[in-house]
Amino acid sequence: MLKSDLINILVVKRGVTQKQAELTIETVFESMKDALCKGENIEIRGLGAFHVKHYEGYQGRNPKTGEVIPVRPKRGILFRTGKELRDRVNHPEDDEPAASPAQVPGTPDGAAGAQ
Amino acid sequence: MTKADIIESVYEKVGFSKKEAADVVEMVFDTIKETLERGEKIKISGFGNFIVREKKSRVGRNPQTGEEIEISARRVLTFRPSQVLKNALNGPDEPLPGPAFSPPPAQ
Numbered sequence: 001m002l003k004s005d006l007i008n009i010l011v012v013k014r015g016v017t018q019k020q021a022e023l024t025i026e027t028v029f030e031s032m033k034d035a036l037c038k039g040e041n042i043e044i045r046g047l048g049a050f051h052v053k054h055y056e057g058y059q060g061r062n063p064k065t066g067e068v069i070p071v072r073p074k075r076g077i078l079f080r081t082g083k084e085l086r087d088r089v090n091h092p093e094d095d096e097p098a099a100s101p102a103q104v105p106g107t108p109d110g111a112a113g114a115q
Numbered sequence: 116m117t118k119a120d121i122i123e124s125v126y127e128k129v130g131f132s133k134k135e136a137a138d139v140v141e142m143v144f145d146t147i148k149e150t151l152e153r154g155e156k157i158k159i160s161g162f163g164n165f166i167v168r169e170k171k172s173r174v175g176r177n178p179q180t181g182e183e184i185e186i187s188a189r190r191v192l193t194f195r196p197s198q199v200l201k202n203a204l205n206g207p208d209e210p211l212p213g214p215a216f217s218p219p220p221a222q
Contacts, residue, residue, distance in 0.1 A: 001150045001157050009146055014139060016131075023129045024139055029162045031124040035116040037203050042116040047144055048192075052204070075204045077163075079194030088152045089167055090189050
């Protein structure tokens, strides 16, 4: 699923205009990006949390030449899935269609008689 | 930042009512969750990809007792930030802490 699919779903399901849907999706992810760039963590209940991790710089080495190269400090993003979503991804409720059989507890005749 | 802050941004930028902004943002995250639950990935250009990965069962160890236990096969969600986001996070104009630039250590 792409950004454009999310936009279409908003248009179809909520009846917002194409422009509004595009701006909404853009704003959601831009605001999240801005927060992360400011070093802020994000927590979306039910989805998960994004943490900004700071990595120290260090003296690296080119393994081929042995040349010493300074590696600059950098920041990365860690995402931790929320409990609800972690469980839903791992155990989709309707995983096995066999688990929810149609109304066949009795005989076909019995169902026909209930009129 | 929480969902409330995202709703506030959408409210300010898009011109929805507060209620509509909240409902729309809720729908975005619900859709994302439902999609991932089906095992489908989400690709947000400029932000990153959410990918469901199938993990095989493996033998783990209880770090407290040293006891070996089997970790069952499972599906896990991973997030891979896009190159754009990684670059944005690490401003291009940060000086390299090389000898030429290293500031004198605080005395």
